[in-house]
Amino acid sequence: MLDTPLGHLLGDYMMALERHLPDVTEADLPRLARAVGAMVAAAPSAERVAFAATQINVGRKERVRRVIRRHLRTPTFRPSILCRLVGMSRSNLYRLFEDAGGVARYIQRERLLEAHAVLTDPASTQSLSSIADDFCFADASSLSRAFKT
Amino acid sequence: MRLNLSMSMTNPVPCGAARLDATGGFDIASGRTMTPDTFTTQPLRSQDQFEAWREWHQPVLDFLPTQSTRYGFHAEVHLWKLGGLAMGWASVPPVSVARTRSNLKRDPIDPWVISYCVRGTHFTNMAGTAVEVPAKVPFLASLGQGFLHERTHIDRVSFLMARDAFRDIAALLDAA
Numbered sequence: 001m002l003d004t005p006l007g008h009l010l011g012d013y014m015m016a017l018e019r020h021l022p023d024v025t026e027a028d029l030p031r032l033a034r035a036v037g038a039m040v041a042a043a044p045s046a047e048r049v050a051f052a053a054t055q056i057n058v059g060r061k062e063r064v065r066r067v068i069r070r071h072l073r074t075p076t077f078r079p080s081i082l083c084r085l086v087g088m089s090r091s092n093l094y095r096l097f098e099d100a101g102g103v104a105r106y107i108q109r110e111r112l113l114e115a116h117a118v119l120t121d122p123a124s125t126q127s128l129s130s131i132a133d134d135f136c137f138a139d140a141s142s143l144s145r146a147f148k149t
Numbered sequence: 150m151r152l153n154l155s156m157s158m159t160n161p162v163p164c165g166a167a168r169l170d171a172t173g174g175f176d177i178a179s180g181r182t183m184t185p186d187t188f189t190t191q192p193l194r195s196q197d198q199f200e201a202w203r204e205w206h207q208p209v210l211d212f213l214p215t216q217s218t219r220y221g222f223h224a225e226v227h228l229w230k231l232g233g234l235a236m237g238w239a240s241v242p243p244v245s246v247a248r249t250r251s252n253l254k255r256d257p258i259d260p261w262v263i264s265y266c267v268r269g270t271h272f273t274n275m276a277g278t279a280v281e282v283p284a285k286v287p288f289l290a291s292l293g294q295g296f297l298h299e300r301t302h303i304d305r306v307s308f309l310m311a312r313d314a315f316r317d318i319a320a321l322l323d324a325a
Contacts, residue, residue, distance in 0.1 A: 008285070010265075011265040011285055011287050014307075015265070015306060021185075022183060024183050029232050029234075032231060033232055033234045036308060037317070040263060040310070040315075041321055044321060045325075048321070048324050049324075053320075
């Protein structure tokens with residue numbers, strides 16, 4: 001139920017729109033759809049809006065995570081490239097990964113986790129410097145230092 | 150003639166029919182006024198009215214007969230198709246209406262429906278939750294989910310909002 005002040009306004013709006021529909025022309029339809037979308041979006045309670053925002057961020061974050069995972073071994077991959085790939089600004093990306101200390105730190109952490117997985121894989125014969133190279137660290141020492149920080 | 154809820158933003162207004170029919174659309178005779186699909190049971194024999202109403206809504210919805218529906222069911226609906234958005238006005242006697250598994254299977258459309266009853270109450274049961282919706286309180290549901298509504302006589306306006314046309318507020322509408 002949209003039993004909120006703006007929900008009641010939406011009801012009044014629906015009644016008014018029904019009265020005025022005979023005057024609406026084809027050219028008005030795209031703007032009409034936008035106006036209806038805005039009225040409807042305003043109607044749910046603040047709690048529901050907050051919940052929906054959380055859901056939207058969960059979806060966005062998952063999409064960004066997938067892109068990051070695909071590019072962990074790409075040396076040129078960095079936050080500015082990620083912004084272009086996912087169509088988001090740097091500040092939005094930062095906010096999305098704020099709990100991880102920002103998107104750059106998140107990418108670094110994912111690279112470390114992958115490098116660690118290879119290092120601890122008994123079947124792997126890769127050297128530390130080769131793993132460092134795979135996951136875009138300058139050298140084996142940089143990778144070792146990154147593990148310690 | 151049946152309820153046809155196909156809505157498209159790429160072809161917002163089906164043209165080519167200046168008369169009222171199930172595809173609805175734009176009155177090309179004047180080119181300026183919107184013409185709704187209209188269906189009324191009023192001209193029919195009393196004993197045929199409910200079945201005609203039921204038939205018009207198939208396979209989207211299933212109206213359930215009661216003792217009184219056989220003695221007459223004077224109902225009327227107007228539906229304006231506005232691209233990815235449709236607007237309806239209806240006056241319907243007391244009745245139960247369901248979107249059953251069978252309806253969902255036969256016509257798997259999933260627009261959001263926002264109903265606003267100017268008169269009348271409906272009791273709705275969706276996903277195991279029962280809600281009484283009084284007059285003059287908008288109610289949001291999705292045709293992508295099953296439900297059972299029991300209604301008093303209602304006069305209502307409604308929006309049908311296609312998911313593709315309102316993707317940007319989809320999470321909000323699903324959460325509401």
